[in-house]
Amino acid sequence: MNESPVVRLEKDGEIGVIIVNYPPVNALGSGVSDGIIDALNRANADPAIKAMVLMGEGRSFIAGADIRGFGTGRKRPPLGQRTYDVLDASPKPVVAAIHGYALGGGLENALACHYRIAVPSAKVGLPEVLIGILPGGGGTQRLPRVVGAQAALELITSGRHVPAPEAAGLGIIDEVLPANANLRAAAVAYARKIADIRPLPRVRDRNVTAEPAVFDAVRKSIARKARNQKAPYSCIAAVEAACTLPFDEGIRRESELFAELENADEAKALRYAFFAEREVAKLPDLPPDIKPCNFAAPAVVGAGTMGGGIAMAFADFGYDVKIMDAAQDALDRGMERIRANYATSVKRGSLAEDERLRRLGRIHPVAGYDDISDCDVVIEAVFERMDVKKPVFEKLDQVLKPDAFLFSNTSALDMDELAAVTKRPERVAGTHFFSPANVMKLLEVVRPSKASPETLMTAMALGRRIGKISAMAGNTDGFVANRSRAPFNSEMVILLEEGCLPEQVDKVMVDFGYPMGPFAVGDLAGLDVGAEGRKRRALANPNYRKLPIADKLVEMGRYGQKTGAGWYRYEKGDRTPHPDPEVAAIIRSVAAGMGVPQRTFTDTEILHRLLFSSVNEACRILEEGKAYRASDIDVMWLHGFGFPRYRGGLMYWADGIGVKSVYAQIAAWHQQYGDRWAPSRLLRELAETGTPFREAKPAPFA
Template structure:
């Protein structure tokens, strides 16, 4: 092997392996596509085209991966030439066959580059995909035009609109790659290039596989429904379905034009904001001073809904789980819930039976904490009562070995008060999972006063093991998410007194993009949970503060939500649709009268703005109080755990798009309406600016 060129300072190296040129893409640290990569690739392609001794070419990543995607920092600016379509056009117009040798990940523009080659060979374990729609865009370098010619339209709609990553085996079945390498990837790619013997096989010249038109319609409708009809999903579907109906060259031009418009649209900017925010949210300067401990065996105390959900997440991550509950009935119910969930995944073809059996084999249930003796971490998931949790931690402290971490799954209780009953407060932290714990992506990793850097680093690393998005929170009441959601819900309750009805508030916020409105959420969760918390705070509540009695009145009437068949709405039976209830609406009107409120109708846009202003004001207070380390972590929390629409970017990102003076005026009005005890947040802490 001899080198024929080195395009320094380009991240591209051009080497020879016999009659085959090998283009090595090595843009460290993670091998993203960039202007330098594109320029270097074009230079390499030109050199290959003009060398008659070269019979073919291979594109391969230089380190752990092929190109993992594009440098998103470039997307807020005009894209510098050459752009990716020009590089792919050069590969397709070259007289030499090109083979993409994929390993690690080939995503976004990286996989589009591979689609521009004549063949694709992948190492086992490679991930491929077009995730542009998860960032508010569509593939812009031919992805919508080439992929359907390999997979068919139905599969392409699913792959592109979901943005999911596909493993090598599935990619082979779908036609996304041609071969899986069984030996040395580079060697096999070189042999494949020679096998083509100078012949070209561009994807754009392949015939579109025939799909059932009805399945195509169903796939398109499902994708639109799942995305809440976002414009980039509609655009992706439109371009995919144009394949075979218009000339390929026109399809490429149409796709690129749509991509250029979408990448600078509000949705894409908000989603890019979240992309970078999510990368930062799980990082902590304090945690970096520590060392994460290896977690193999996890103990879970409490076999209720949260405990079994956490167990499922840990089992899926390959961990051994000890699930303990002193109530035999709860323990049996918890095990059955885990078995049922695994069986459901097998039926849905999301899990192989052998994998489900392996997970169950790592689950051990017991009624005694003694089984926690060899655990690396024990997570407490008992009822939300401080005295119960303190008793649990005192008992755990006596059972587990030195160095074992103890974590509480509390939603809002004081972790310092819990840690103080142990002999190891430095090893105590909060791990606030969200329901359902096995499915919801967010994990608040809570640093108490004495939590060590090692313990915090371990909590963050565990989130990664479980496939969850970590957010670092401090031990302040409600942490990040619950305190902001409480302010949002309280403002929505104010609006009930002021003239709105539950369905009007829910409808407005769901139309804005929330997964569910606050009153539908309350019914689903159960109104008695928040009721107990309010009762516990009765003696500490400022009597001059505005307090809405409507939720208490519903609970006193036995309307505890879906489980009781009645809450803010009425329900015909378990799982049945909610309906407006005249009794509730009459109760709300009477409560408004007793509170001295004059009811006036509230427009949907006013409902949305009041709710968001409450979140923004509380977000500023969360920064001021130290609950959240950065404004971006608030957006990550609310979009990953509370149903805030991702395409809006979170409450802080939303606030930054608003007219500053109006934002400050609305926050002042919020505080005035709420009365005594409500603080005004300093919006400058959110980088919103002066009015």
């Protein structure tokens, strides 16, 4: 048999070295599994070979299955003929030599080997639950036999990546090599050391048991996060099979559960989200040879909540960052807030004390513009008003070196207007972080008309380097994320005018899968923030639809959690929202004054009123060329607004209802409620042609 083009077998004395070379990350794509099996068979048939090493070339060991193959009807090898089975049954020992990632099928192959070694920087894990399936290559059966049921349940239901030292402590890795070790040489030496040991240590031969209470406790612990999802519970059932059935029967049960999940709506939506997050990084209208600039000296101007969060985001990813505020008391408060945030993380157990000190040590407070004159990228994060931001931009333009980048953390303001006050408009862009900036994954990069391709690529890269998902947005009021969300925000308050209560709307959206309802989120963010935006839009548009109930609460000083009352009331020191009879009375009073008839609503009508309004606006954004793709809008909703990931995203979810049904309902509401529900031109065209939202062809980026 000819050697596979993606897997080769080399000899190092009496050790056979099986090398996977399927760039970029050695996924288990076309020919990889067959190549591994062929190499194993040839090595076992060669009397000169006493043991084997399985390793990856390039960036990783094996980073998992090729996700593109899921849900395509591809034929999987029968049980007993997969790489895991052949590795497991090898009469000669096999050592997995791990660097980079061993995830999903990668770790499952490693667990089927007889020994596992790794470099310290390696990470392992079984993240299949994150795409709506379970480990289908024996992972749910072998991992519990290595680490015990409790630890396996935690790793499989969370899908988290486990660093090599922790994996060694759990028993997944037999030996972590010194940091400067040559992986191949060390793996060959290890294979020589164990070559004659018999019987071979096979994971399948170990036993694992657990009391039923262990599984019940895990089901209870994940109930809130996993609601409406099947995959996490199927993972638990598979691990339970490992503890109650013989190995081969457990493998069959795992395969049955995998087959049930692979083509389910949940898995399809999660796979869509996975690929949408990769597509969002592509900027198809920029020259392909443009590369982002490196930066080493970032600064943040403004030490408020957003500025402090942005500084933490840099520090968390290893950057020394300056944070500047012209007012010393504001700078002091900002640093105290940063210290408190890190202290809370330590208290919760999510951050080690020594790491807290390291991160805090990377944040350098400074009080003047001259102190940041040597920085190569500066993010302005002062109050969201043009008359506040413009003077800051003018001063930064004066003090920064000519090739420094000047970015603004604005959520809605015109970036062309801001860029115009500088002498470097080509090096200006928007970088809209979402609150809290050190936690939320979305970074919306806003594209002014004069920004150079290099500037845009640098802004996108900046987000990725501090752990964000960067998405490009056109320069339009509210950009893409907030503009598409604005009708939702209006419609939820208009529903109150017609007879709903905040707690009813919030329950519908939490049941749909949001972590919090929109009224509770408003209280968390501060109702005064939204009021400021409404004032600006009302001044610009005489036909702007006002929200008198929301405005009334702000007039009364009910800003949300920070004042102890907003849409809900809050007890001192407690963030639990409590329905407030006073709010119900305000709603009734304002509605009566407006002469709006009161009625009841079904959960479905509430859900569709909110989300369809934003689908329609998203179509307008696409037809104006302010976003590249419908899937980019989905990514923004997933990571900016907490849209439930297992529903794919706003536009993907709407496709599940059907573009014609969405259009028909919006057209009916247009007749009932007037122009705010006027169907967009693109929506009408999609409905007429039966084209799904995710296949919409937007206008050229503007």
